[in-house]
Each structure stands twice: as C-alpha cells, then as structure tokens.
Amino acid sequence: MRVRPGSGPGPRALLTGWFSFVDGEATAGDVLALRRAEEVLERSGLAHDVVWSPGFRPGALHLEQARPEEYTHLVFVCGPVHGPQVEELHRRFAHCVRIAVGTSVIDPGAASVTGFHRVLARDAPDARPVRDLSARAPALPALPVAGVVLTHGQHEYGRRRRHGQVADRVTGWLAGQDCARLELETRLDARDWRLCATPAQLESVLARLDVVVTDRLHGLVLALRAGTPALAVDPVEGGAKVTAQARACGWPALVAAERLGPDALGEWWDRCLTTGRTAARRVRAEFAAGAAPDGAEALVEALAGPGPL
Structure with missing residues (x-):
C-alpha cells in the first residue's frame, strides 16, 4: 500500500535514503532495506510515502515535491548517516520526529x-552490529538470467554490416525485459580480471544461465555446447556466418538483421525460456556424440594430400 501525502489525518512517515537524493544512487541493498521498512510500517498500519531520486524513478515522488508539513515522521533508511545532504533533511523536516534505521x-x-531523534544503526563505533535490513526483506521472484554476447566489430562484411543497429535494438529491447542481464565476452584475457582466462571459465558461466542473447557465431555455439538456449541475431544483412552456423547446428532461434524487432525477439525469447533448455541439451548431446561432421575429420586427409605445385 502506497499512501500519498494529504490522504488523511494521523501520523504519516516520509521514507528517505540515499536513493532519494538527486545525485544519490539506488543500490539493490538499499531498495531491499526500504522494502523491509515498508513491510513493517504496512503491518503496523502507519501511513507512509517514499521519495526517490528523479534520475532513478522520474515519475515518482521527489524530495522537492514532498511537503514537510504533511508528515509527522521522517525515516532515513540504510546507508551511511553522513554528509550535508542528510543534514539538510534535518533542517527541512525540523518539525518531524526523525529516525534513522539500518544505517552505518x-x-x-x-x-x-545527532540530528536524528533515534538512530537504529546496523553498525556504529563501540556497538554490537545487527543484520542489515535487506536480509529480511520480502522474498523476490526468481527471474531469468540472460548472458549478452554482442560484437561491434567484423568490419570485413563492409556495407552489409548492421552490427551497430543490431546491438542498439537488442540492448534496448533487453532493457525492457524483467530479467537479470550479464554482459559477457568470448575474448579471453589472463591479465584482465573482468574477462575469462580460459574456455572452461566461460563455459562454466554459460552453463549457469537461462538464455544467451548473441549476435556472435561463438556466442551461439558455446551456449549450445553448454546446454543453454541461445537467441541468436545475425548482424549481417542477408545472413552470414551466424545464420550458417545456426543451420549447421539445427538451431531455430535465429532472427535476421532485416527482421529484427520486438515481436521476433519476444517470440524466440519465450521459446528459449520454456522449451529451449531441452532443445539446447539435445544439441549439446549431438555435439558430444559427433553426430555431424565439423571438418576436423577431413583435416588429416588434407594434410596427407599432395602439397602445392
């Protein structure tokens, strides 16, 4: 229940935190801590409202819109109790009972x-720490985890390249999906901790995903090798190696650059998240069994053949 200011008489709390400031930030822990505080207030029947940073939630209530006279209490949730922005809350809401909860x-x-009437700290000097509010926040639904493997290169395709447009459309569409997104690279680098150093490291990540969204040939093949469904997009007009590889692997979840749109992406997304895992594991089994040639068998014959004239 979200109660708007001015909806009736009686106590009313304004919930704030670092997620409320214009130049603040909303972390997952902060928002979960807020949810825990809201859960307790709703159970007690105390009317309350939340203020958000306009950079995070443009359509929500912001600090400059909150009218101090319509609140009896101000609650600051989570994060460090420190700095001029917190001090400004004390000045602006001087008539309110001010409480900090789950803070450092x-x-x-x-x-x-000292501007707070009470500080219910999670940690403070010479005090026994208590668990963060986020630990007991309401349970969350399990969401799909999508690995995203895209390329902006492959200039060898010249005027047929649609890599930039494909990346923009795919990432813009993904931003609207309720899923966890994990940007991945097939490039290996033993010096950069952000990248995998071995194929085994990358395969271990891919195997734990629900779906891989990719416009790369190896994004497609390595996802299937790990038994994870891939939503593949060919970024070359007319189709090129991604299309060819999808055909060679018998993998249908492929969208051409010319037909890229939310309908096509949404259809294959749904299929990848429903029947896709079973299909991907079937392809993985075919890979392991060597059910189709890959060219390596012919290598020995080619090496044994006649050399150049």
Missing part, C-alpha cells in the same frame, strides 16, 4: 547523526 554510523558526533 561513522562519526557519532556528526550533525548528520
């Missing part, structure tokens, strides 16, 4: 801390 206290004597 760095300097107990700071004005940002």
Whole structure:
C-alpha cells in the first residue's frame, strides 16, 4: 500500500535514503532495506510515502515535491548517516520526529547523526552490529538470467554490416525485459580480471544461465555446447556466418538483421525460456556424440594430400 501525502489525518512517515537524493544512487541493498521498512510500517498500519531520486524513478515522488508539513515522521533508511545532504533533511523536516534505521554510523558526533531523534544503526563505533535490513526483506521472484554476447566489430562484411543497429535494438529491447542481464565476452584475457582466462571459465558461466542473447557465431555455439538456449541475431544483412552456423547446428532461434524487432525477439525469447533448455541439451548431446561432421575429420586427409605445385 502506497499512501500519498494529504490522504488523511494521523501520523504519516516520509521514507528517505540515499536513493532519494538527486545525485544519490539506488543500490539493490538499499531498495531491499526500504522494502523491509515498508513491510513493517504496512503491518503496523502507519501511513507512509517514499521519495526517490528523479534520475532513478522520474515519475515518482521527489524530495522537492514532498511537503514537510504533511508528515509527522521522517525515516532515513540504510546507508551511511553522513554528509550535508542528510543534514539538510534535518533542517527541512525540523518539525518531524526523525529516525534513522539500518544505517552505518561513522562519526557519532556528526550533525548528520545527532540530528536524528533515534538512530537504529546496523553498525556504529563501540556497538554490537545487527543484520542489515535487506536480509529480511520480502522474498523476490526468481527471474531469468540472460548472458549478452554482442560484437561491434567484423568490419570485413563492409556495407552489409548492421552490427551497430543490431546491438542498439537488442540492448534496448533487453532493457525492457524483467530479467537479470550479464554482459559477457568470448575474448579471453589472463591479465584482465573482468574477462575469462580460459574456455572452461566461460563455459562454466554459460552453463549457469537461462538464455544467451548473441549476435556472435561463438556466442551461439558455446551456449549450445553448454546446454543453454541461445537467441541468436545475425548482424549481417542477408545472413552470414551466424545464420550458417545456426543451420549447421539445427538451431531455430535465429532472427535476421532485416527482421529484427520486438515481436521476433519476444517470440524466440519465450521459446528459449520454456522449451529451449531441452532443445539446447539435445544439441549439446549431438555435439558430444559427433553426430555431424565439423571438418576436423577431413583435416588429416588434407594434410596427407599432395602439397602445392
């Protein structure tokens, strides 16, 4: 239940945090801590509202819109109780009972801390720590985890390249899906901790995903090798190696650059997340069994053949 200011008499709390400031940020932990605080207030029947940073939730209530006279309490949730932005809350909501909950206290004597009537800290100097509010936040639904493997290169295709447009459309569409997105690279690098150093490391990641969205040949093949369904997009007009490889692997979840749109992506997305795992594991088994030639068998024959004239 979200109660708007001015909806009736009685106590009303304004919930704030670092997620409320214009130049603040909303972390997953902060938002879960907020959900825990809201859960407790809703159970007690205390009317409340939440203020968000306009950069994070443009359509929500923002601090400059909140009218201090319509609140009896101000609650600051999670994060460090520190700095001028917190001190400004004390000045603006001076008439409110001000409480900090689930916060970290760095300097107990700071004005940002002493301005609260009560500080229910998760950690403070010379105090026993308590668990963060996020630990007991309401349970969340399990969402699909999508690995995203895209390329902006492959200039050898010249005027047929649609890589930029494909990446923009795919990532723009993915941003609207309720899923966890994980950007991945097939490039290996033993010096960069952000990249996998061995194929085994990358395969271990791919095997744990629900789906891979890719416009790369090896994004497609390595996902299937790991038994994970791939939603493949060929970024070359008219089709090129991604289309050829999908055909060679018998994998149908392929969208051409010319037909790329939310309908096509959505259809294959749904199929990948329903029947796709079974289909991908079937392809993985075919890979392992060597059910189709891959050219390596002919290599020995080619090496044994006559050399150049």
